Each structure stands twice: as structure tokens, then as C-alpha cells.
Amino acid sequence: MSVERLDIDSCPKAYLALHELLDEPVVDAGLSGRELEVRALTRDVVSREVAPRAHDVDRTHAFAHDSVQALAQAGLMGLIFPPSLGGTGDTNVAYAIAMEEITAGCAATSLVFMTQTHAAYPIMIAGSGDLARRYIPGLLDGSVYGSLAITEPNAGSDVSSLRTTAQSVEDGYRLNGSKTFITTGDRAGVIICFATTDKTLGRGGVSAFVVNGSWDGVRPGQPFDKMGMHGSSTAELFFDDVRVPADHRLGKEGEGWRVVMSSVVKSRISAAAQGVGLARAAYARTLATLTRMHGTRLPDEHLFALADLRGRILQGRLLLHAVARQVDAAGDISTGQIGMMKQSCTDLGFAAAVEATRILGPYGDLAVLGVERCLRDAKVTQIYDGTNEIQRILIGREITRAMEDWHDQPARQSRDRHGGRPRARPVDGGSAR
Numbered sequence: 001m002s003v004e005r006l007d008i009d010s011c012p013k014a015y016l017a018l019h020e021l022l023d024e025p026v027v028d029a030g031l032s033g034r035e036l037e038v039r040a041l042t043r044d045v046v047s048r049e050v051a052p053r054a055h056d057v058d059r060t061h062a063f064a065h066d067s068v069q070a071l072a073q074a075g076l077m078g079l080i081f082p083p084s085l086g087g088t089g090d091t092n093v094a095y096a097i098a099m100e101e102i103t104a105g106c107a108a109t110s111l112v113f114m115t116q117t118h119a120a121y122p123i124m125i126a127g128s129g130d131l132a133r134r135y136i137p138g139l140l141d142g143s144v145y146g147s148l149a150i151t152e153p154n155a156g157s158d159v160s161s162l163r164t165t166a167q168s169v170e171d172g173y174r175l176n177g178s179k180t181f182i183t184t185g186d187r188a189g190v191i192i193c194f195a196t197t198d199k200t201l202g203r204g205g206v207s208a209f210v211v212n213g214s215w216d217g218v219r220p221g222q223p224f225d226k227m228g229m230h231g232s233s234t235a236e237l238f239f240d241d242v243r244v245p246a247d248h249r250l251g252k253e254g255e256g257w258r259v260v261m262s263s264v265v266k267s268r269i270s271a272a273a274q275g276v277g278l279a280r281a282a283y284a285r286t287l288a289t290l291t292r293m294h295g296t297r298l299p300d301e302h303l304f305a306l307a308d309l310r311g312r313i314l315q316g317r318l319l320l321h322a323v324a325r326q327v328d329a330a331g332d333i334s335t336g337q338i339g340m341m342k343q344s345c346t347d348l349g350f351a352a353a354v355e356a357t358r359i360l361g362p363y364g365d366l367a368v369l370g371v372e373r374c375l376r377d378a379k380v381t382q383i384y385d386g387t388n389e390i391q392r393i394l395i396g397r398e399i400t401r402a403m404e405d406w407h408d409q410p411a412r413q414s415r416d417r418h419g420g421r422p423r424a425r426p427v428d429g430g431s432a433r
Contacts, residue, residue, distance in 0.1 A: 005368050006288045009055055012047035018284055019043060024314050038094040039101060045074045046105035054106035057231035058373050064231035067109040072142030077116055086137040092324040096273045103277025107377035108231030114270035115183045119146025121266050122192050123210060126250035126259045131210060135190050147188035149179040149237055166195040166207055175242040185235035186220040189213045194256050206256035210248045217242035228376030268342040269324055271385040275349030276316045282356035282374040283309050289360055289369050305359050309352055316348040336398030339391035346388060350378040
């Protein structure tokens with residue numbers, strides 16, 4: 001079999017034709033006309049500007065600037081932001097759809113793309129109008145890159161243990177500390193930095209700030225050499241006596257945890273969409289490779305495995321859209337539900353890439369066919385935006401609370417029936433007397 005690059009990597013028409021075959025009517029039936037329009041636009045841009053660059057971006061570790069700029073020029077960067085800030089005011093479902101499409105073409109590009117949203121969103125929900133107008137339009141048109149700076153060398157998922165400090169001074173704060181594993185940290189012009197303003201208050205002592213990457217005392221480290229997501233840079237950030245104006249604080253002092261929790265809904269939708277997109281990319285590349293090897297009539301053993309993958313991808317996409325739709329409808333959603341989506345969809349992305357590699361045998365290991373890139377890119381989605389182990393803890397806590405409520409319900413009903421006086425519960429299966 002030829003081991004040249006697949007047609008979908010160089011021919012936009014071939015890319016579009018294959019990925020249109022992977023659309024599922026049961027999913028499309030639940031989408032609005034505008035959401036289908038967003039999908040078509042995003043897929044078209046990806047086929048022409050993103051997918052053809054993906055192999056070389058991965059091979060050379062070049063930052064996916066051109067791919068990201070193409071998405072920005074198409075007006076896709078501001079899907080969940082209002083027109084007044086340069087966005088299009090679309091649904092979270094539309095955003096999830098676009099994220100899946102971009103990831104299917106190049107996961108590293110999707111990581112840069114979503115980080116722009118993750119940097120702009122806290123400003124929109126917690127910053128002043130002036131702050132939003134100053135910083136968000138540049139993030140949405142791609143003229144400036146943004147970063148979300150939470151993780152520290154000794155503080156990942158536990159925000160209460162942050163060691164970066166923001167000391168109150170005249171007219172603002174003095175910021176000192178360091179952050180690590182910061183996406184686009186080496187080139188960020190807008191940084192959302194979380195720091196401790198009062199160490200005695202734990203989470204209640206964390207505040208959020210908008211930091212201009214060009215200010216004195218802001219220093220990026222060298223990008224890390226990573227397993228995957230090569231077109232997206234990840235670096236350390238250092239803050240040495242950085243003066244931050246008081247009007248660059250997001251929300252009130254001590255409300256950083258609230259900003260984090262409001263923002264993770266969007267970031268976990270992003271990661272979940274990446275999981276579905278990577279699963280679809282692995283599936284599509286496996287189909288294209290097997291068709292090159294066997295023609296259109298594939299061996300039964302491959303069809304059985306592909307049938308399983310197709311069903312699992314459909315399940316993941318339905319879960320992604322259902323949770324995003326609930327966010328659109330209610331605005332508020334439990335951490336357990338968000339966690340189930342993030343954990344399930346990112347686990348799907350990695351498992352699908354593993355299975356695709358197994359199906360293709362030695363060909364799955366060839367970089368030119370792109371399945372091994374899906375495998376490398378998928379792993380980190382299970383780690384960032386709250387590790388999947390943390391998601392399972394959150395889901396488990398929600399289950400425990402539900403069972404406690406269920407266990408306490410008979411007692412509450414008994415008190416209601418007896419004027420607030422609890423009635424004795426049966427012991428060891430006996431009847432109450």
C-alpha cells in the first residue's frame with residue numbers, strides 16, 4: 001500500500017466529502033439552521049486552511065498561527081460573545097460544533113482557538129465594560145493571543161494552594177509568582193492571572209486579574225517540548241513585581257474562585273468537543289487508510305471494529321450537545337454533569353485513537369497517515385481543564401449528595417405528616433410501634 005499522505009490532507013474536496021459522510025442524521029435533527037451553518041462554515045475553513053497544514057505543523061512544532069488567523073478572519077473566534085465585543089452571539093452548541101470541526105482537522109489549532117475563548121470569557125463575565133472593550137475584541141479577531149494562568153508548579157486542580165500573590169498597593173496590586181503549563185504563555189498579550197490576595201482565606205482569598213503581557217515584570221519561559229499538540233505552545237510565566245491597576249481586577253477581591261468555576265463550564269465544553277473531534281479524526285483517517293488498502297469493501301473484522309467506533313462517537317457527540325444545550329437553556333449546570341461530559345468525551349478521544357491504531361496495525365504507527373498524531377494529541381485532553389480523575393471525584397460527590405438526599409427524604413416526609421415531629425424509623429426490618 002502507498003504510504004503517501006492521505007487525500008484528505010491535501011484536497012479540500014476529499015476532506016469535505018469524507019467528513020460529510022460522517023454526519024449523523026439523529027444529531028443533525030437536533031441542530032438549528034444557524035448551528036448547521038456554523039458547522040458548514042467551520043468545516044469549509046478547516047478543509048482549506050487548517051487540515052492541509054496540520055501534518056507539517058506537527059512535524060516542525062511550528063505555532064499554528066496561519067490556521068488560527070484563518071478561523072479568526074472567518075468570524076469564528078467569537079461565537080459565544082455578543083456583537084458589541086466583536087462576536088456573533090451564537091449558542092454554546094454552535095461553539096461545541098465548531099470546536100469539534102477544528103479538532104478533527106488539527107487538534108493543536110483547536111487548542112489555540114479555545115484558549116482565546118478561555119481568556120476572553122472571564123473578562124466578559126467579571127470585568128468592567130471598559131475592560132471588556134479594551135481586551136476582548138483583540139482576542140476575538142486574533143490580533144492578540146491570550147492565556148489563562150492558573151496552574152503552578154505546586155498547585156494544579158487545587159486553586160486554594162496558589163502561591164502567586166497579589167499584594168494591595170496604592171492604585172492597585174503588586175503581582176509576584178510563577179505559573180506553569182500555560183497554553184500560549186510564550187506569546188500571550190492578554191493573561192488572566194489568578195493570585196492569592198489573602199492566604200488565610202483559602203479559596204476565598206483568591207482573586208483574578210487581567211495582565212497585559214507587555215508590562216514590566218512579565219516574563220515567559222521557553223515553550224516545553226511535548227508529546228502532542230505541537231502546533232500549540234505551552235510555557236511557564238513569571239511575574240516579578242508586576243504593577244496591576246485596581247480596575248484590572250475581575251470581580252471583587254476574593255472572587256477568583258467564582259470566576260474559575262464560572263469559566264470551567266466553557267473550558268470543559270471545549271475539552272469535551274476536542275475529545276469527540278479527535279475520535280472522529282481517528283475514525284476518518286482509519287476509513288481513508290483502509291479504503292486505500294482494500295477498496296470500498298472492507299474486511300468484516302475491520303467493519304465490526306468501525307461499527308463500534310461509530311456508535312461510541314455518536315454517543316459522545318450527543319452527550320456533548322445535550323450538556324451544551326442545557327447550558328444555553330439554564331445557564332447553570334452542576335459540576336457533576338459538566339464532569340461526566342468532559343471525562344466521557346476526552347476518554348472517548350483517547351480510546352478511539354488507540355483502537356484506530358490497533359485496527360491499522362503497523363500502518364497506525366506511521367506519522368504520514370496521522371492516526372498516531374491523534375493518539376498523541378488526545379492524551380493531554382484527559383489531563384487539562386481538570387484531570388479526568390478530578391472529574392470522577394466531582395461526579396462521585398454528586399452521587400453521594402443525591403443518595404444522602406434520597407436517604408433523608410423519608411424522614412422529611414414523616415416530619416411533614418406529623419407536624420414536624422419525626423416518626424421513629426423501623427430498626428432491623430421491624431415495624432415501628
